[in-house]
Amino acid sequence: MSAELLSPLPIKRTCPYAPPAEHRRLREEQPIAKVQLPNGRIAWAVTRHEHIRAILSDPRFSSNRRDPGFPSLSHEPPPASDLKPLLLEMDPPEHGQARRAVLGEFTVQRTQALGSRIQQIVDQHIDAMLAGPKPVDLVQAFSLPVPSLVICELLGVPYADHEFFQTRSSALVNQKTPAEEIARAVGELMMYLGRLVADKAQNPTDDLLGRQIAKQRESGGVNYEDLVSMAFLLLLAGHETTANMISLSTLVLLQQPDKLAALQRDPSKTLAAVEELLRYFTIAEHALGRVAKEDVELGGVRIAAGEGVLLLANTANRDPAVFGNADELDLERGSRNHLAFGFGPHQCLGQNLARLELQIVIDTLFRRIPGLRPAVPVDELPFKDETTVYGIREFPVTW
């Protein structure tokens, strides 16, 4: 493709979490536009809701992140890898089979059964905050350990090892992490999980990994590599995403006390509020991409086989064609027609777990710590502009 190129991506969010003006302009004027990636390659940036939905539902686009055309916002080439493909890298028919193997662990019913345990975990971490010194960093004291503990328990990973996972998953989602450090983190995680899965095969446990081993055994034999690759993805996905949503949601609700007060008066509105917060932040935007397997005509452009498409869902989630007053945080909007969890057959497997965790956090945190407030000026907070998952690095709070 020949191109008059736009500013190289990524462009920082503004204000501090709204889509950059450049992406809005693209959405209005050039909704499928050629852009330059940090590694110098060219890809298409897609900024309209309808186009992103279409691409994510279209089997002519591949999820194979190891294809050289797959758009990456990392400065480094992906490490050469002999890992089994992760669920999020697979295409049909392998993807459907692999997803269906684990789907039963994430049904609405199974997820809701975790509610009382999640409530306990949230309360314990608030107890510890209230008993400890202040100010305290909300990220380390609350936002990160709560989802981390939930996913560790669900999978059957000993929580004693959660720090090991936290540091390595943070490195993996940072676009500035050097290639050799990424390779090392991946290697260490895989080795750990390999030992864990082997151990569970010897000493059966009633947790996600234990149940998967039992299920595979019944149907012929245990595939250790598949299990390790699945555990790797679920742990990674369970750490950074919900954690960043907790920090960002807390911040924006503290900044808009009238909206927080309305929520506290009527907790039946929390689930709709969670949906709106998901739309408003769309934190995993930079994880959404595809590569065309064949030529595709879309929105008046021709995307050629082998070309990457970068799906800027944060901008699409403010698309005025779909959302009225799209830039406003309207906690009663209640629209689920957003792309925060992606779309199509790969849509987030843990989405209902994430919703439940956020709902419990919002219902509990402000009630139990009524004077909660940021301990530093908000414009001094370090936002994560160089990560695959957007968020706040450190969020000192007091009360």
Add this chain to the structure above:
Amino acid sequence: MRVLIDESKCCGAGQCVMIAPRVFDQRDDGIVILLDAAPPTELHAAVREAACVCPGAAIALDEGA
């Protein structure tokens, strides 16, 4: 309104169950179960939303029926 589901397209996101629990449920393996193929009028808006946000396009509606 008549509701049709295509199990082969279902990716088990569970959004329909969250939005319209009187019309949709999930099997133990996560795949959709249709509880009511001809839901009453008061549920139509929720069913339309479920069909709209279904990530696998597994829910089809026949509005004429």
